[in-house]
Structure formats: structure tokens, C-alpha cells
Amino acid sequence: MKKRMFSVPSWLIGYGKQELRGDALAGLIVAVMLVPQAMAYAMLAGLPPVYGLCAATLPLVAYALFGTSRQLAVGPVAIVSLLTADACSRLLDAGADVATVAATAALLALLVGAIQVALGLFRAGFLINFVSHAVVSGFTSAGAIMIGLSQLPQLLGVKTSGGNSAVALLLEVIRKAGNVHGLTLAIGLTATAVLLLARYRGWRFPVTLPVIAVSILLVWWFDLEEHGVRAVGAVPSGLPRWSPPSLSLESLGSLLPSALVIVFIGVMESIAVAKWIATREKYRIDANRELVGLGMANVVAGLFSGYPVAGGFSRTAVNYQAGARTPLASVFTAALVLLTMMFLTPLFTHLPNAVLAAIIMSAVVGLIDFQEARRLFTIKKADGWIYIVTFLVTLLLGMDKGLVAGIVFSLVLFIRRSARPNLAVLGRVGEHEFRDLRRYPDATVDPDVILLRIDSSLYFANAGFVEEQIRTRLVQQPSVRWVVLDMSGVNDIDGVAVSMLTDLMIDTEAAGVQFLFCGMKAAVRDIVERAGWKELLGDRMYQVTLTQALVSLATARQSHEADSRPLNIEP
Numbered sequence: 001m002k003k004r005m006f007s008v009p010s011w012l013i014g015y016g017k018q019e020l021r022g023d024a025l026a027g028l029i030v031a032v033m034l035v036p037q038a039m040a041y042a043m044l045a046g047l048p049p050v051y052g053l054c055a056a057t058l059p060l061v062a063y064a065l066f067g068t069s070r071q072l073a074v075g076p077v078a079i080v081s082l083l084t085a086d087a088c089s090r091l092l093d094a095g096a097d098v099a100t101v102a103a104t105a106a107l108l109a110l111l112v113g114a115i116q117v118a119l120g121l122f123r124a125g126f127l128i129n130f131v132s133h134a135v136v137s138g139f140t141s142a143g144a145i146m147i148g149l150s151q152l153p154q155l156l157g158v159k160t161s162g163g164n165s166a167v168a169l170l171l172e173v174i175r176k177a178g179n180v181h182g183l184t185l186a187i188g189l190t191a192t193a194v195l196l197l198a199r200y201r202g203w204r205f206p207v208t209l210p211v212i213a214v215s216i217l218l219v220w221w222f223d224l225e226e227h228g229v230r231a232v233g234a235v236p237s238g239l240p241r242w243s244p245p246s247l248s249l250e251s252l253g254s255l256l257p258s259a260l261v262i263v264f265i266g267v268m269e270s271i272a273v274a275k276w277i278a279t280r281e282k283y284r285i286d287a288n289r290e291l292v293g294l295g296m297a298n299v300v301a302g303l304f305s306g307y308p309v310a311g312g313f314s315r316t317a318v319n320y321q322a323g324a325r326t327p328l329a330s331v332f333t334a335a336l337v338l339l340t341m342m343f344l345t346p347l348f349t350h351l352p353n354a355v356l357a358a359i360i361m362s363a364v365v366g367l368i369d370f371q372e373a374r375r376l377f378t379i380k381k382a383d384g385w386i387y388i389v390t391f392l393v394t395l396l397l398g399m400d401k402g403l404v405a406g407i408v409f410s411l412v413l414f415i416r417r418s419a420r421p422n423l424a425v426l427g428r429v430g431e432h433e434f435r436d437l438r439r440y441p442d443a444t445v446d447p448d449v450i451l452l453r454i455d456s457s458l459y460f461a462n463a464g465f466v467e468e469q470i471r472t473r474l475v476q477q478p479s480v481r482w483v484v485l486d487m488s489g490v491n492d493i494d495g496v497a498v499s500m501l502t503d504l505m506i507d508t509e510a511a512g513v514q515f516l517f518c519g520m521k522a523a524v525r526d527i528v529e530r531a532g533w534k535e536l537l538g539d540r541m542y543q544v545t546l547t548q549a550l551v552s553l554a555t556a557r558q559s560h561e562a563d564s565r566p567l568n569i570e571p
Contacts (some may be wrong), residue, residue: 012326019325026324027332030073030315032206034333035340037315037363039348040356041076044147046085046101049232049348049356052076053341054240055109058392059297060334064327066144067293068286069274071324073315073333074297078364079143080266080310082150084108086399087258090250099410102305104255107245110302111252111259116267116295125287128267134383134408136268142166143399147360149173154357155180155188157228166395179541180226188354189216195362203205208359212351219350230353235345239338251434262308271312272292277320314363360449382417386410389509419552421456423469426486432547434486447479449553451546453486458497460470467500480526481513484549488519498531505536516553518543 034056042052058077063074088096088104119125149169153160158176160169191211198207218224225231271290278285294310301309319329373391377384389409394402424436427443434451435443445451450473456462474480505515520528520541533541543549 015326015328017329022323022325023329026319026322026329028336029206030319030324030329031333031336031340032209033315033318034073034075035337036208036212036356036359038076038337039235039351040359040363041078041081041137042307043075043353043356044085044150044360045081046088047105047307048098048102048235049340050103050235050345051102051305052309053235053337054304055301055309056337057155057240057334057341058304059301059306059309060330062300063297064294064330065293066289066296066325067274068284068289069270069278069293069311070281070283070326071277071316071320071329072182072270072274072311072327073319073330074270074294074311075309075315076307076362077266077269077310077312078367079140079148079269080262080308082143082147083258083262083265083399084307085150087255087262090258091254102307104251105243105307106243106302106305107247107251108255108259108262108302108407109298109307110245110247111255112262112266112308113260113295113298113302114302115263116291116298118295119263120288120291120293120295122467123288125291127436128264128271128287130411131264131268131407132386132410134376134386135390135403135410136272137263137369137376138387139265139394139403139406140269141368141370141372142391142394142402144364145395146399147148147364151357151360154230154353155185155192155361157184157188157354158229165398183224184226184229184352184354187218187224187229187352188358191215191355191358192361195358196365199362199365209356212348212355212478215348215352215355216350220240220351224434225350225354232348232351232353232356235348237342237345239341240306242303242521243305244303257400261403261509262310264300265405266310267294269292269313273311273313273316277316314366377556382413386413418456419461420465421454421458421462423466424453424455425473426451426453426546432545447477449482449484449550450474450480451484451486453489456494457490458501459492460496461493463497463500466497467504470504474508474511482516482553483508483513483520484516484546484553485515486519486546487521487524490524491521493524493527495531498528498533502531503535515540516543516549517541518546518549 023183035053038052038056040052041050042049042055045052060074063069063072067074084105087108088101092100092105146166146169149166152169152173153176156173156176158173158179158181160172160176194207194211196243198205219229219231267290271285271287274285274290275488297309301307320327324330373384375386376387386406386409390406391401393405397405424438427437427440427445429435429443434453436442436453437445452470452473454466458466470483474483501515508515515537517537517540525541528541543552
């Protein structure tokens with residue numbers, strides 16, 4: 001396991017000038033995009049901008065060494081930043097100093113990373129599949145709205161105490177509406193309009209840079225800070241410092257629920273975009289190694305003054321379109337961010353907070369996807385309701401409760417479907433075809449025979465439902481003397497279901513109704529043979545197809561074997 005998880009990256013083999021050119025260009029373009037985003041997302045996380053820059057450096061290198069995606073752009077992302085702010089606000093008092101908040105965010109990153117690495121090493125990546133796409137989509141859309149609402153105070157130039165739900169955030173902003181700072185609002189709205197225009201027009205030029213440059217120049221030239229426009233202020237220069245947070249069981253326990261939410265959301269977002277690109281480029285993503293790669297990135301973030309990171313959709317798309325060939329592109333990005341931290345941070349002193357809010361709001365607009373809800377309802381209503389429940393609970397009660405509610409609701413629906421499998425009554429269509437009578441009501445049926453197809457594995461949770469359905473059919477059709485069960489859809493069966501079918505066959509035998517099975521898979525046949533069905537049924541459990549079963553039944557009728565071959569039941 002260790003050799004595979006921590007082996008030399010395969011992309012280094014055969015690395016040449018062509019790959020180097022593509023990676024260097026992509027690294028530069030993503031760095032231009034990442035620097036302002038990292039600063040903005042840090043403020044979304046409740047941290048000074050420098051912590052976002054720290055999270056955009058060494059964690060990228062860590063992922064490049066341990067991850068399997070060649071183009072995934074790891075770093076601060078909007079949803080995880082908001083979750084970080086939510087986690088810190090739950091643990092700390094409202095007046096906590098910056099150092100305490102930063103230490104808590106770093107501890108959260110360490111915890112997230114440790115969980116991700118552990119899941120990867122124990123090959124538990126399959127657990128991510130229990131979070132459905134509908135849950136993630138509903139959660140992300142609601143989270144994007146909450147992010148937008150959380151930035152309204154910066155955009156309006158008002159101070160609020162925040163809130164853990166969209167309703168609380170909105171009410172707080174409404175209460176402070178009379179204190180809106182006009183100049184701040186003008187700067188924020190102008191920046192937002194330009195950024196959204198660039199987004200919807202598809203401008204390839206990184207318009208964020210000129211927006212930042214112009215706003216800094218305006219604040220500096222007209223001394224707008226003296227007129228109430230809040231700016232970033234001094235951003236410390238230098239490299240990320242080794243600053244492991246102090247560990248305490250109490251803090252870890254308090255942060256664990258938020259860490260689990262970040263683990264699932266971060267991994268789902270990262271693996272989704274990584275698989276999308278891997279499919280286009282025809283290489284394979286290993287979910288377990290992705291967990292290790294993302295986990296190591298978060299561990300490094302926690303040790304070097306950062307906060308939780310994940311793979312971002314927009315930056316990954318830019319990285320890919322800019323020509324990134326290998327994870328070395330992320331190393332170039334990290335190096336350029338480091339150079340920015342060492343030499344260029346004084347330039348951001350007069351950057352208005354309203355512009356950072358505009359950057360965040362324009363970035364998360366694309367995460368709000370109501371069309372997906374409509375699509376889910378069109379395809380399957382249950383998935384649409386999962387989206388709606390997750391979306392509403394997230395907005396009204398908070399992000400952690402929203403994710404849990406979505407997962408629980410989706411699992412309840414899954415269990416309900418599993419406990420009530422489809423039991424199709426079949427009729428003959430043509431010589432060798434059999435179809436569900438609900439879809440083919442004109443299919444031919446034999447009044448003495450009922451053909452049933454079970455479209456699910458059988459186990460303790462659905463055995464009672466299947467028994468009830470079969471007994472109901474026999475009561476509704478008293479003329480039936482044979483029940484033919486098509487088991488082709490049964491991949492597995494447990495002891496409870498075997499006992500149920502055995503008791504059912506014994507009961508119906510006394511009433512003159514006999515069972516015949518066809519299409520039974522080898523694994524299922526092995527189980528029922530160990531339960532004594534071979535002696536109980538003989539050839540009646542070895543029919544391959546429905547056609548063969550009916551031929552055998554016809555032969556049995558003609559020779560009266562149906563009356564002379566009862567179940568071999570011990571007295």
C-alpha cells in the first residue's frame with residue numbers, strides 16, 4: 001500500500017520541453033487568477049488575506065506529489081472557505097483575535113487532512129459515493145447564495161455580526177440598510193458589474209487584475225480610506241511560516257463535525273472536476289490516492305499558516321485550457337504566489353474590501369444551478385426532492401445541518417426503494433419474449449400460471465415485502481397452480497430471504513400451488529443449495545430461461561408430474 005500511495009509520480013517519466021512550456025504558461029495564468037481569489041476567500045473564511053496566500057503555496061506542491069490528477073488546481077475555494085468561517089464561529093467567541101482564529105483554521109485543516117489521508121490509506125474512497133450528486137448540487141447552490149449574502153456587508157460598507165443561515169444573514173443586512181456607505185457601494189457594484197460582464201461575455205483576458213489595479217489606484221490617489229472606504233491594509237511580506245497549531249482533544253472534538261462536512265464537500269468537488277478532465281484526456285483517477293493527495297495538501301496547509309483547501313472548478317478549467325500537462329503547473333503557480341508574498345504584497349495595502357467581495361460574488365454565481373434541480377425532477381422526482389431538501393435546510397438551518405439532512409434524506413429514499421423492490425408480473429409477447437403487464441397489458445397470460453420477475457437482490461429488509469406481494473397475487477388469482485419466479489435480477493440473497501421463500505413454498509404447496517425458478521445466478525444458486533433447495537425442489541430450481549421453464553412446465557402438465565412431484569418436505 002505504501003509503495004503505491006507514496007511512489008514517484010508517473011508524470012515525471014518522459015517529461016520534456018513540450019510539457020514544461022505548457023505547465024509554465026498554465027502556472028502563470030492560474031497564479032494571476034489565484035492571488036486575488038486567495039485573498040478574497042481568506043476574508044470569506046474570516047481571516048486576513050495573507051492566510052489565503054499561504055494556503056495557495058505549499059499545499060499545491062503537496063498535492064502535486066501525491067495526487068493523481070494532472071490538471072486539478074488545488075487551493076482556497078469558496079464553499080470550503082465559508083465552511084471554515086462557520087466552524088471557527090461555532091468554536092470561538094465573536095471577539096476572538098486574529099491569531100486565535102488563524103490557529104483554529106489551521107487546526108481544522110490538519111484535522112481535515114488527517115481524515116482524508118486515513119480514508120485514502122484504508123481505501124475508503126467508496127464512502128464518498130454515499131453522498132449523491134443531488135445532495136452536492138443542492139448544497140453547493142445554497143452555499144453559493146449564503147456566500148453572496150455573507151459578502152453584502154463588505155459590498156455595502158456596513159458592519160454586521162453575521163449568522164449561520166441565509167435568513168439570519170439577510171435579516172442582519174436589512175437591519176443595517178440605513179448605514180450603507182455610498183462610496184463603498186459604488187466601488188463594489190462597479191467591480192461586480194465588470195466582473196460579471198467579463199464572465200458572461202466569456203472574455204479570456206483576466207479582467208480581475210485591471211479591476212484590482214484601478215480600485216487600488218483610486219483608493220490611494222483620492223485617499224478614499226479617509227472617506228470611509230475600508231481596505232485590506234498592510235499584508236505581511238515573506239514566506240509561509242512553520243506554525244503547527246496546538247492540539248487539544250476538546251478543540252478537535254468540537255471541530256470534527258465541520259471537518260467531516262469539509263472532507264465530503266472538498267473531495268466531491270475535487271474528484272468530480274478531476275474525473276471530468278481525466279475522461280477527456282484518457283487517463284485514470286484513483287479516488288483513494290486523490291484522498292491522500294488532498295489530505296496531504298490540507299496537512300501542509302495546517303502546518304504552514306493556511307486553512308482547508310480543495311480542488312476548484314473554475315481554476316482547474318483555466319489550468320486545463322491554458323495547456324497544463326502535469327501537476328508541475330501547480331508547482332509553478334505556487335512559486336509565483338510565493339514570489340508575490342515576498343515582493344508584491346505592499347501593492348495590496350489599498351485594495352478595497354468591496355472589490356474582494358465583488359470577486360467572491362462573481363465567482364460563486366456559477367455555482368447556483370437551479371437548472372440542475374429542474375433536470376433532476378425531469379429525470380427522477382426523488383432526486384429532485386433530495387436537491388430541494390438539501391437546498392432549503394442549508395439555507396434555513398446552516399451548512400452542516402443541510403449536508404447531513406441531504407445525506408440522511410437520500411439514504412432514507414434509497415432504503416425505501418431497496419425495501420420495496422419491483423416485482424413485475426410478466427406476460428408472453430411473441431414466442432420467447434416476456435414483458436411487464438403494466439407496460440404490455442395485451443401480453444398473453446396463462447390463468448393457471450403466474451410469472452414473476454424480482455428486480456432486486458433479496459435480503460432481510462425487503463423479504464417481507466416480496467412475500468406479501470406474492471401472497472397477494474395468489475389471493476387475487478385463486479386459479480393459479482404454478483408460480484414461476486424469474487431470478488435473473490437477483491444478484492444476492494441472504495438467510496432471511498431464503499427462509500422466507502422456503503416457508504412460502506411449503507405453505508403454498510399445501511394449497512396446491514408449486515414454485516419453479518429460472519435465471520438463477522450461480523452465486524445465488526450456491527446459497528440456496530446450502531439451504532437444502534436442491535433436495536426440496538429438484539430440477540425446478542435449475543431452469544435457465546423463462547421459455548425453458550414454461551416448456552418444462554408444459555411437459556410436467558402433460559405427464560401429470562405436477563401432481564406427482566411435490567416438495568420433498570420432511571415430516
